[in-house]
Amino acid sequence: MSCCSSGSCHCGDPMMKAACLLVLVGAINWGLVGLGGFLGMNLNVVNLLLGTWPQVEWIVYILVGLAGAFKVLKCCKSCGSDMPK
Secondary structure, three states, X not given: OOHHHHOXXXXXXXXXXHHXXXXXXXXXXXXXXXXXXXXXXXXXXXXXXXXXXXXXXXXXXXXXXXXXXXXXXXHHXXXXXXXXX
């Protein structure tokens, strides 16, 4: 079963654990950003926590993006191996 069909984070792999955590943080943060837009509030948790250090904030966003790309590539590789030949 691949990660696409099982939703698994390959919990034994520390790199995959970190990627799962960063993707989760990014997903929750973007959901709050969207909700904050409707409510007229700044609910960007990363910005609220790190706003005084914009470079660190940008690094977090880059890490979240890299984690998402890593997850997609890892998932696509797994899904490709499940395809009938």
